[in-house]
Amino acid sequence: MNGISCQPLLDRLTFALVKTGVISDLSKRKTELEKIKFCLGVEVTYSDVKINVQEEIQNLLDALYDKCEDHSKSEALAMKAKNQGSKAYLKKKDKEALNCFSESICLAPAESSVLPLALANRSAVLYQMRRYKEALQDMEWAEGACYPAALRHKLLVRRCRCYLSMGDIKKAREVLEACNNHIHLVPLEAKDKYETEVADLKQKIENHVPTSSTITSQENLQQPSLYGGENETVKYITNAFEMKENDKYGRHIVAVEDVMKGSEVFVEKPYAAILLPEHHKTHCHTCFSRLLTSFPCSGCRDAIFCNEECRRASRPWHQYECGILHILSSVGIAHLALRILLITGWKLHCYIREEVVEGKVAGFGEKGVYNGPDLIDRYRAVFHLLPHFNSCLLEDQLQYCLAAILLATAISDKTNFIKENMDENGEKTDLDVPHLASAVMRHIAQLVSNAHAITQLMPSDSGGHSRVEQIKQIRVASAIYPTASMMNHSCKPNIINSFYKDVLVIRTTEDIKPGDQVSNCYGPHYCRQTREERQEALKQQYFFTCKCEPCTQPKYMKSEASWSGFYCENCGGASSWMGNEDPGGCNTENNEGVLLCLQCHRVQRPSAHLVYTCSRVNSLHESGEEAIRKGNLPDAVSLLRNAIQIGSKVYLPENQYFLRVRDTLARALADSGDYENCTLELQECLQFMEQRYGPESIELAHEFLKYSEVLELAAAVNDKLQDELRMVKKRINDIFTLNYGPQWKIYLSTSAVK
Numbered sequence: 088m089n090g091i092s093c094q095p096l097l098d099r100l101t102f103a104l105v106k107t108g109v110i111s112d113l114s115k116r117k118t119e120l121e122k123i124k125f126c127l128g129v130e131v132t133y134s135d136v137k138i139n140v141q142e143e144i145q146n147l148l149d150a151l152y153d154k155c156e157d158h159s160k161s162e163a164l165a166m167k168a169k170n171q172g173s174k175a176y177l178k179k180k181d182k183e184a185l186n187c188f189s190e191s192i193c194l195a196p197a198e199s200s201v202l203p204l205a206l207a208n209r210s211a212v213l214y215q216m217r218r219y220k221e222a223l224q225d226m227e228w229a230e231g232a233c234y235p236a237a238l239r240h241k242l243l244v245r246r247c248r249c250y251l252s253m254g255d256i257k258k259a260r261e262v263l264e265a266c267n268n269h270i271h272l273v274p275l276e277a278k279d280k281y282e283t284e285v286a287d288l289k290q291k292i293e294n295h296v297p298t299s300s301t302i303t304s305q306e307n308l309q310q311p312s313l314y315g316g317e318n319e320t321v322k323y324i325t326n327a328f329e330m331k332e333n334d335k336y337g338r339h340i341v342a343v344e345d346v347m348k349g350s351e352v353f354v355e356k357p358y359a360a361i362l363l364p365e366h367h368k369t370h371c372h373t374c375f376s377r378l379l380t381s382f383p384c385s386g387c388r389d390a391i392f393c394n395e396e397c398r399r400a401s402r403p404w405h406q407y408e409c410g411i412l413h414i415l416s417s418v419g420i421a422h423l424a425l426r427i428l429l430i431t432g433w434k435l436h437c438y439i440r441e442e443v444v445e446g447k448v449a450g451f452g453e454k455g456v457y458n459g460p461d462l463i464d465r466y467r468a469v470f471h472l473l474p475h476f477n478s479c480l481l482e483d484q485l486q487y488c489l490a491a492i493l494l495a496t497a498i499s500d501k502t503n504f505i506k507e508n509m510d511e512n513g514e515k516t517d518l519d520v521p522h523l524a525s526a527v528m529r530h531i532a533q534l535v536s537n538a539h540a541i542t543q544l545m546p547s548d549s550g551g552h553s554r555v556e557q558i559k560q561i562r563v564a565s566a567i568y569p570t571a572s573m574m575n576h577s578c579k580p581n582i583i584n585s586f587y588k589d590v591l592v593i594r595t596t597e598d599i600k601p602g603d604q605v606s607n608c609y610g611p612h613y614c615r616q617t618r619e620e621r622q623e624a625l626k627q628q629y630f631f632t633c634k635c636e637p638c639t640q641p642k643y644m645k646s647e648a649s650w651s652g653f654y655c656e657n658c659g660g661a662s663s664w665m666g667n668e669d670p671g672g673c674n675t676e677n678n679e680g681v682l683l684c685l686q687c688h689r690v691q692r693p694s695a696h697l698v699y700t701c702s703r704v705n706s707l708h709e710s711g712e713e714a715i716r717k718g719n720l721p722d723a724v725s726l727l728r729n730a731i732q733i734g735s736k737v738y739l740p741e742n743q744y745f746l747r748v749r750d751t752l753a754r755a756l757a758d759s760g761d762y763e764n765c766t767l768e769l770q771e772c773l774q775f776m777e778q779r780y781g782p783e784s785i786e787l788a789h790e791f792l793k794y795s796e797v798l799e800l801a802a803a804v805n806d807k808l809q810d811e812l813r814m815v816k817k818r819i820n821d822i823f824t825l826n827y828g829p830q831w832k833i834y835l836s837t838s839a840v841k
């Protein structure tokens with residue numbers, strides 16, 4: 088990318104201010120503005136080097152400004168990329184040609200003659216790839232970008248072919264007529280070929296046999312709608328919920344009606360959201376859809392969009408970010424904080440900042456509405472999210488200050504934001520670098536604990552453990568959702584988050600009764616992390632001690648303990664391994680762990696016999712895996728069966744390591760075609776997966792996917808299994824739909840779900 092990162096400077100400045108002790112003065116500054124002004128004025132000498140914060144930041148920015156040219160349009164580079172694309176196209180390398188033309192389209196200046204040609208060329212590749220819809224769109228853009236009249240006939244023929252291939256005969260006829268009307272405009276040398284092509288199309292249209300094929304893509308999916316209609320006072324949530332406030336929980340969401348499991352209860356557009364830099368070249372910068380073909384910003388080569396609509400929607404913020412996106416996006420969450428202000432505008436920010444809100448629940452406006460629908464109501468909700476600045480480590484506070492100064496300076500140097508936001512008299516209000524930076528800081532302090540990660544589904548393999556396709560979630564963007572931010576955390580939430588483009592869609596994962604609090608999981612979940620890990624993570628990022636059910640009730644700690652459980656050598660009850668993280672625990676002789684029995688409460692070192700048995704199981708397991716790799720399946724099955732037999736005397740059946748051994752055996756059985764026995768092993772795994780992760784968990788759904796694939800093969804020779812197979816498929820469908828929404832099907836091609 089740009090080759091210069093901001094983080095090393097921020098780290099170096101922080102290091103110098105910590106070493107010289109100057110950082111402690113930061114904590115004495117009370118307001119954000121005081122902190123920013125303090126940082127701007129700091130000059131220290133460390134290791135005989137004089138360090139002036141403001142100068143250092145300006146120097147870095149100047150170096151970054153020098154790189155701006157690498158992010159602006161270039162006719163010459165656009166031409167080069169287009170020519171490369173044409174070469175690849177002739178060699179029938181469609182994918183490469185597509186990438187080259189896309190690059191050319193991003194590089195070409197808005198008025199350039201290369202742009203319509205690259206678009207038209209890309210449409211030819213797309214037609215070849217049978218992506219007719221995208222091809223048609225490119226041709227439309229090409230025509231809109233002054234495609235040469237002398238070549239227009241080529242696009243007419245291609246458009247007609249696209250509609251014909253899509254089976255849209257009505258449209259194909261319309262274009263055919265346009266083709267006929269165009270004949271007299273076709274250059275002489277191309278006329279013969281053109282007439283043959285048009286005659287051929289005419290024939291094909293007349294002979295066309297209609298088929299009823301339908302395409303399902305993400306666009307065909309509807310954005311979900313709220314269960315029971317939208318709440319009138321708190322926007323984006325169901326009527327069945329309301330917001331309350333008290334000393335114990337602060338602002339929080341409670342149910343006022345019964346809501347069934349699987350209901351859509353929040354459907355919220357973010358106030359602001361930023362695409363993560365690693366997806367800049369592959370995803371729409373407005374709605375975060377993954378793109379096959381990109382529609383570029385007309386001013387820079389960094390921002391791409393789905394179409395004109397998404398490009399237009401980016402105007403409020405991209406008009407300022409255009410050309411300096413590479414600088415702004417190098418400071419992570421601070422960029423989102425700045426984005427909030429660019430969308431809001433300075434005047435509205437000042438208005439809300441000065442507004443008197445006594446007697447109302449924070450975030451509610453004149454009309455008694457929270458978060459919408461007008462910009463002023465939405466920003467008020469954002470502005471009143473709790474900032475957690477003073478709970479952050481002093482080093483972090485300093486880094487946020489420095490990042491805010493860096494961004495505010497770049498905006499001041501390179502954009503009209505400050506000029507445009509002066510008041511009517513032409514005087515600057517209080518808008519300058521320190522004031523802008525302090526406003527950015529306030530939002531950073533809120534985002535630290537209120538920002539949401541937007542995730543997207545992707546197909547994935549399961550890491551060699553099975554051949555079955557799975558779905559994974561990747562993080563594509565960071566966003567702020569002021570209504571969803573009103574939910575408190577629980578390690579055992581009663582809702583789950585999913586995304587439709589940038590829209591947050593929340594479903595209930597259990598039946599909710601009137602009076603129940605609606606709680607979200609901020610990250611640490613009781614099925615996936617131990618109590619200790621969760622408490623630590625929540626303290627660090629969210630500054631509170633969790634008192635949810637799994638964090639306080641002993642029965643949860645008991646089940647947690649069984650993830651690494653052994654039979655107690657004293658009483659035969661369940662004992663838990665307290666040592667290193669490997670649930671295989673006792674495998675290494677020189678480790679430091681002990682076993683704590685939950686029944687007789689004895690704490691003891693594992694006996695030599697236990698250590699020996701574990702290492703036996705471990706080596707049998709490894710040999711079994713090796714045999715699978717070599718294709719020696721009968722040996723693999725017998726080694727792994729042996730491991731299970733020996734292991735079942737010492738490991739609790741729900742021990743995570745022991746379940747992995749069982750899973751490997753299932754794979755060996757499946758590979759050797761013994762589907763019936765394989766299903767038996769997987770049933771065992773399923774039982775304990777459900778026990779640990781719960782009946783609605785993604786982990787269980789993935790295990791069911793494996794099971795269904797084997798079951799399908801077993802059912803082919805044993806008709807009695809058909810009912811079971813149908814039930815399993817339904818179960819998979821239900822769990823994935825609950826967790827991810829209906830769009831999950833696009834990401835799995837396996838027959839298991841069809």
Ligand SMILES: [Zn+2]
Nearest residue numbers: 371374393397
């Ligand atoms: Zn888009």
Ligand SMILES: [Zn+2]
Nearest residue numbers: 384386387409
């Ligand atoms: Zn741009």
Ligand SMILES: [Zn+2]
Nearest residue numbers: 578633635638
């Ligand atoms: Zn908890």
Ligand SMILES: [Zn+2]
Nearest residue numbers: 655658684687
């Ligand atoms: Zn015991």
